Amino acid sequence: MSKSEVESTYSKRASRWKLIIFLLIIALVVTVIASLNVGYYGISFEDILKILGKQIPFLNTFVDYTPKLPGDPAVLLLVRLPRIIAGVLVGAALAASGVLFQGIFRNPMADPFVIGVSSGASVGAALATLFAAGFAFFGIGAIQIAAFASALITIFFVYNISRVGSRVPVMTLLLSGLAVTFFSSAIVTLLQFLSGKELFAIVAWLAGGFSNVNWLAIWAITPFILIGTVAAYFYARDLNLLALGEDTAQNLGVDIERVKKILLFLGSMVTAAAVSISGLIGFVGLIIPHMTRLVIGPDHRILLPTSTIIGAIFLVVCDDVARMMTGSIMGSLQLPVGVVTALSGAPFFVYLLRRKKTRYAL
Amino acid sequence: MVLLNVDGVECRYGSVKVLEDVSLSVKEGDFVGILGPNGSGKTTLLKSISRTLKPYRGTILLDKADIYTLKGIDIAKQLAVVPQDGSVGFSFAALDVVLMGRNPHLRRFQMESEKDMAIARKVMNLTNTWHLAERPINELSGGERQRVIIARALAQEPKILLLDEPITHLDIINQLEIMDLVMDLCVKEGLIVLSVLHDLNLAARYCKSAIMLKNGKIFSAGGIAEVLTSENIKSVFNVDAIVKKHLVTNSIFVIPFSPQKSPPSRKCSIHLICGAGTGTALMKILLDEGYSVTAGVLNVLDTDFETAQFLKIPVTTEAPFSPITEKTHKDNLVMINKACTVVLTSVPFGYGNLQNLEAAREALEREIPVFVVEEVPIERRDFTQGKAKKLLTELKNKGAVFVKNQNELLSLLNVSEEKLKIAKEETAKFLDHLKPEKIHKENTITGKSEKT
Numbered sequence: 001m002s003k004s005e006v007e008s009t010y011s012k013r014a015s016r017w018k019l020i021i022f023l024l025i026i027a028l029v030v031t032v033i034a035s036l037n038v039g040y041y042g043i044s045f046e047d048i049l050k051i052l053g054k055q056i057p058f059l060n061t062f063v064d065y066t067p068k069l070p071g072d073p074a075v076l077l078l079v080r081l082p083r084i085i086a087g088v089l090v091g092a093a094l095a096a097s098g099v100l101f102q103g104i105f106r107n108p109m110a111d112p113f114v115i116g117v118s119s120g121a122s123v124g125a126a127l128a129t130l131f132a133a134g135f136a137f138f139g140i141g142a143i144q145i146a147a148f149a150s151a152l153i154t155i156f157f158v159y160n161i162s163r164v165g166s167r168v169p170v171m172t173l174l175l176s177g178l179a180v181t182f183f184s185s186a187i188v189t190l191l192q193f194l195s196g197k198e199l200f201a202i203v204a205w206l207a208g209g210f211s212n213v214n215w216l217a218i219w220a221i222t223p224f225i226l227i228g229t230v231a232a233y234f235y236a237r238d239l240n241l242l243a244l245g246e247d248t249a250q251n252l253g254v255d256i257e258r259v260k261k262i263l264l265f266l267g268s269m270v271t272a273a274a275v276s277i278s279g280l281i282g283f284v285g286l287i288i289p290h291m292t293r294l295v296i297g298p299d300h301r302i303l304l305p306t307s308t309i310i311g312a313i314f315l316v317v318c319d320d321v322a323r324m325m326t327g328s329i330m331g332s333l334q335l336p337v338g339v340v341t342a343l344s345g346a347p348f349f350v351y352l353l354r355r356k357k358t359r360y361a362l
Numbered sequence: 363m364v365l366l367n368v369d370g371v372e373c374r375y376g377s378v379k380v381l382e383d384v385s386l387s388v389k390e391g392d393f394v395g396i397l398g399p400n401g402s403g404k405t406t407l408l409k410s411i412s413r414t415l416k417p418y419r420g421t422i423l424l425d426k427a428d429i430y431t432l433k434g435i436d437i438a439k440q441l442a443v444v445p446q447d448g449s450v451g452f453s454f455a456a457l458d459v460v461l462m463g464r465n466p467h468l469r470r471f472q473m474e475s476e477k478d479m480a481i482a483r484k485v486m487n488l489t490n491t492w493h494l495a496e497r498p499i500n501e502l503s504g505g506e507r508q509r510v511i512i513a514r515a516l517a518q519e520p521k522i523l524l525l526d527e528p529i530t531h532l533d534i535i536n537q538l539e540i541m542d543l544v545m546d547l548c549v550k551e552g553l554i555v556l557s558v559l560h561d562l563n564l565a566a567r568y569c570k571s572a573i574m575l576k577n578g579k580i581f582s583a584g585g586i587a588e589v590l591t592s593e594n595i596k597s598v599f600n601v602d603a604i605v606k607k608h609l610v611t612n613s614i615f616v617i618p619f620s621p622q623k624s625p626p627s628r629k630c631s632i633h634l635i636c637g638a639g640t641g642t643a644l645m646k647i648l649l650d651e652g653y654s655v656t657a658g659v660l661n662v663l664d665t666d667f668e669t670a671q672f673l674k675i676p677v678t679t680e681a682p683f684s685p686i687t688e689k690t691h692k693d694n695l696v697m698i699n700k701a702c703t704v705v706l707t708s709v710p711f712g713y714g715n716l717q718n719l720e721a722a723r724e725a726l727e728r729e730i731p732v733f734v735v736e737e738v739p740i741e742r743r744d745f746t747q748g749k750a751k752k753l754l755t756e757l758k759n760k761g762a763v764f765v766k767n768q769n770e771l772l773s774l775l776n777v778s779e780e781k782l783k784i785a786k787e788e789t790a791k792f793l794d795h796l797k798p799e800k801i802h803k804e805n806t807i808t809g810k811s812e813k814t
Contacts, residue, residue, distance in 0.1 A: 006457065006495045007479055014473045106451035234470065241462055243451035244514075247414050251443040252518070253435035253466040298452035 017302045024309040028088070031313050035084045036076060038320045043072055051076050078215070083323075086213040086277055087316040087337075089225050091284055093274035095292075095311020096229045097267035098285035099304050103239035104263055105170050111286035112271040115177030115264070119184035120154025121147040121275040122206060126191040129201050140220050141212070143205070144276045148221075151272035154180060159264065167257055168264075170246075207336035208281035210319060221273040228270035229308055235259055239300040283341045284311055287349050294352045318344060364390050364425060364440075364521045366411070366554060371420035373406050373578075380406045381578045384420070390521075390552040393545060395559050395569035395586065399599050403578040404558040405446065408524050411556070412443045424522075438466035442520035444528050448511040453498035456510045460486055463517030478517075485516040488543060504531035512540060516547075523547075525557035529564070537561075541568045562603075562616040566590050574598055587614055604672060619646075631656065633701035633725075635718045639665035640707035644768060645673055651775070656701060658694040659686050659718055685714040691721060698725050704732045705771065706762075710743035711750035719753040723760065732762040733771055 036048045043051075050065035051073050067073055097112040105114070113119070128135075128146035135142040158180050162172040192202055204211075238259045241249040250256045271285070292307040318340040325335045366388045373381035381403040388394055396404045409415040411422055413429055422429050429437055442463070450459060463485075464478040474482075486492040489509040499507055508531050515523060523544065529537040545568050547553040559565040565572060566586055573583040574590075576598045582589045595603045595616065602619040632648055634641045634657040641657060642665060648655050658678030660667040670677045678694040680686050686694075698704055704725045711719065722732050734757060744750040758764060765771045 007483070010457065010461075010474070010479060011476065103451075237465065237468075237470075240454070240458075241465060243454060244459070244462065245445065245447065245449070245451075247409075247412075248443065248445055250414060250434060251412050251438060251441070252462060253433075253438035255434055293452065298454050299458065 020296070020302065021305050021309070024306060024313075028309055028313050031316050032084055032088065035087075035316050035320050036080050038323055039075070039080055043076060047072060048076065082213050082215050082218055083210045083319065084316055085218055086210045087319045088312040089218065089221060090210075090274040090278045090281065091288075091315025092229060092308045092312040093225045093270045094281065094285035094315070095288040096232060096304060096308040097271045097274075098289040098311075099292075099300065099307045100232055100239070100263050100267040101285075102289055103242055103300060104260055104267075105174060106243060106245075107174070108290070109286075110174075111282075112267065112274075113181075113280070113282070113285065115173060115268070116154045116158050116180040116184065117151045117268050117271045118275060118280050119181040119188070121151035121272060122188045122280065123154075123184045123191075124148070124150025125205050125279070126188050126195075126202050129198055129205065130191060130195055133198070133201070138216075140216055144217055144220070147279075148272050148276035151275060152268065154184065155264075155268040155272070168260060170260070173264075204334070204336070205279040208279040208338035209322070209334055209336050210278060211334045213277055217277050221277055224273035225270050228266045228273070229304075232263060232266045232270075233304055235263055236300040236304050239263070239304075240298075243298070278337075281315070281338045281341060283338070283345055284315055287345050288314060291345075291349055291352055314345065315341065364552070364554060365423075366522060366556075367421075367423040367426075368407075368411065369421050369423070371407070371410055371417045371422065373403070373410050373415055374418045379578060381410065381417075384573075384575075384578075384580055386573055386580075386583060388522075388554050388556065390554060391548055393548045393555045393557070393568060393570045395557055395565040395572035395589075396575065397559060397562065397565055397572055397589070397598075398575035398581075402575040402598075404575055405526055406578075407575070408443070408526050408556065408558060412441065412524055413437055435466050438518060440520055441522045441524065442515035442518040443524045444508075444512055444515045444526065446526045446530070448507055450499045450507075453500045455496050456491060456499050456502065456506075457482060457486070457495040459499050459510055460491075460513045460517050463514040466518060481519065482513075482517055485513040486510075488516065489513040490539065505533060505536045508532060509536070509540065520553070522554040522556070525555065527558050527560055530560065537564065544568075562590060562595070562618075566615055567611060567613045590614060590616060630654075630702045631700060633657065633698050633704045634666075634707065635704065635709070635722055636660070636666050636707040637664055637709040637715060637718075639669075640709045641666040642669040644705065644707065644771075645669055645675055647768075647772065648775075649673055649675070653775075656697050658697055659690050659715070659721075661714075683714075686717040691717050694718075694721050695724055698730065699728065701725075701730065703775075704730055706732060706734045706757075708735055708737040708743065710745060712745040716746055716749060716753070719750060719757070722757055722762070723753065726757065726760040726762060732757060733774070734758075734762050734764045735766075735768060735771055736764055737767050 033045075033048065037043065037045060047065070047068065050063050053063040054060045054065055054073070055077070094112050098110075101110040101112060101114055102108065104110070124146035125143050127150075128143040132142040132146070137145060158173065158177050159168065161176040161180075162168050164172070188202075188206070192199055195202055238249070238254045241252050241254050242256070242259075244252070246256050288311040289303070289307045292303055292310055296302055296306050315337070319337045321340045321344065322335045322337045325340075368384060368386045371381060371384045372379065384403075384407060386394070396407060398404050406415060410417045411429075413434065416430055424432070424437070424440065460482045461474050461478060464474055464481065467478070468474065483492060486495060489512050491506065491509045491513055494502060494506055494510065499510060502510065508528065512528065525544070529540055532540060541564060544553075544555055544557075548555050557569070559569070569586045571584060572586050572589040574581045574594055581598050582594050590605055592603050592605045595601055595605070595618070599618075604617045605614055607613070608615045631654040634644060634655060636644070636657060637660055645655055645657070645666070646669075655673075656676045657666065657670050659680050660670065660677050661680050661682055661684065663682045667677060667679065676697070678690055678697055680690050698721060704722055706719075706722050709715070709718075726732050734754070740751045740754050763774070765774065
């Protein structure tokens with residue numbers, strides 16, 4: 001039996017996927033280094049590489065670097081780098097959990113915030129802004145902790161309202177997520193009314209951005225995001241099978257209730273961690289999975305890792321734009337990165353949608 | 363030897379019992395139809411066997427092991443399901459979907475191997491879908507998609523295949539091809555097939571055995587011919603149906619009738635003088651309208667006789683192909699005596715049934731009203747050199763009511779509009795069938811003379 005073209009395409013799939021992921025990782029690294037160049041005043045690429053090299057053990061002995069300005073290393077390592085790494089982590093987290101939620105719900109409208117993570121986090125963040133803005137625990141800001149904790153509490157709550165015995169019907173989950181979202185949004189609005197001079201702080205948090213990140217905040221969320229996205233990858237094929245419907249997935253050997261539970265937990269945890277340092281950055285979690293699916297296809301074994309990396313690249317680039325705007329156009333006012341994500345991503349997405357209109361059905 | 367044993371299964375949705383005390387035993391090579399009306403528990407039964415809905419009571423054993431104690435993935439290696447709704451969430455290629463059927467045979471991070479690919483190709487060739495391999499499943503037609511879904515199930519290499527109305531979306535040739543394929547696997551590879559089927563004729567043709575469910579309970583189970591009887595169909599589906607053995611396919615076939623509304627009760631009984639199929643439509647309509655109907659004299663094996671038998675209408679009968687004897691004529695008169703009206707259809711008359719006209723005359727003499735349906739002029743159906751025509755004229759003189767067709771009769775009998783339409787169509791068909799060319803010419807001549 002001679003092999004057809006289809007068969008050889010499929011048999012080369014694994015190596016092609018590895019190549020795609022490898023190239024995307026390189027693209028991510030390049031993006032990060034290029035982004036270090038973006039900012040209020042210029043630091044040359046040579047200096048950037050030297051400053052980074054100084055930080056790497058053993059390698060640093062070969063690097064010969066004297067700062068042109070004494071503040072250069074600090075600006076790069078304590079201001080720009082944490083902000084970029086935050087962009088990488090948050091972008092990756094939102095895109096990955098977007099893939100998970102769209103897969104679980106078999107619904108194109110699903111995003112990381114669909115079952116109430118974001119609104120839960122905002123309640124915590126708003127409360128902390130009003131009552132505990134100055135506090136910190138082991139250096140981690142109260143707002144971050146409150147947002148993370150209240151996001152998880154909200155998800156726990158939503159999950160338990162939706163539970164019927166040992167099962168969690170996704171439709172109930174969506175609807176109770178919606179109800180809880182409305183409820184907590186109302187609370188946030190109420191808090192905004194009562195906030196007085198703190199109003200701007202709350203609005204700025206809700207708009208999303210990285211202006212207040214530091215290394216400690218990043219170290220606090222890294223394990224959640226890293227473990228969450230890697231663990232989710234274990235269930236990539238189960239997500240493919242879920243596309244056939246829950247009953248069929250089960251008939252094909254997927255323990256669906258367990259898989260759903262685990263993936264909901266991982267997706268929510270990753271999102272809560274991201275939101276806790278960035279506030280609400282919309283669009284990334286909804287559109288990056290879509291865009292990736294349009295280009296790469298729906299197979300979660302490749303969709304999940306590529307979406308994660310593309311989400312990271314996308315958010316870092318958007319934040320670069322926000323930073324450039326802040327310097328040149330907006331003066332000292334911080335442009336929310338969420339505005340940039342939507343303004344730049346939406347037209348591109350519409351373009352992709354039109355181009356592949358006939359091939360894209362959900 | 364693979365064996366599936368369902369024993370005393372009861373399923374509930376909440377507190378509502380949807381399946382009760384269902385037991386069946388299926389072995390290698392069996393093709394079992396699961397029949398029954400909507401809501402009778404067919405899909406629920408499949409769900410309980412496929413581990414989707416755990417029974418409230420009872421056990422389901424696969425080779426003596428309770429399927430609810432086995433791991434899902436181990437069941438999936440043996441049992442595949444083709445669901446009612448085969449929609450797929452994202453636009454996976456057809457081949458992707460079929461390869462998903464290999465899931466139970468793969469380890470967590472294992473990619474599909476060449477062997478999996480070969481199996482996918484084989485089952486896609488079997489279901490005639492290999493040419494669709496790279497097409498997104500959501501762009502396929504309903505029939506194509508269903509065949510891909512069936513290929514996906516076969517890619518599991520199951521020993522048991524559960525089908526939930528597998529061919530509902532398919533056109534007739536696809537239906538037959540898919541059913542032939544499944545039956546082939548059944549016969550050659552000993553696959554066990556349990557299939558919910560709405561089409562009783564396909565069930566009759568392909569299933570070796572069947573269970574018929576009514577209100578969640580097994581109403582009848584056994585060989586297909588034992589289960590598919592007109593009695594069972596009547597009690598389970600509330601539909602009248604003729605069940606016969608087909609001479610060509612050598613399987614039984616089912617002809618259903620529209621469900622009978624509860625007829626208005628009328629005390630009047632109507633005696634039909636008919637034959638050669640001229641009374642068939644009237645019998646059913648009059649019964650539906652609540653009249654009690656009798657008929658005669660009819661030869662055994664006459665179409666009208668068979669209809670009467672099926673509708674359980676009392677008939678005075680004569681032996682096949684025999685002229686009416688004096689005795690049966692008398693019997694017929696006794697029957698006519700009990701009727702309040704006699705209807706004479708446009709039956710052709712020969713020497714064999716001429717006496718039926720005399721019976722009608724006798725009825726008039728006993729002051730029983732006689733309606734004569736003259737859809738076909740007597741000249742065209744008189745094969746007695748004018749004797750029948752003479753008798754008919756006599757009937758007219760004695761006060762028989764002549765009507766042009768069944769419709770007129772029925773409107774005289776105060777029958778609803780709906781039924782009239784049906785009667786009209788039936789009449790038209792019948793007339794076409796009866797009309798030989800020669801008579802057709804005469805007809806045009808008489809048509810002209812009538813006009814002038």
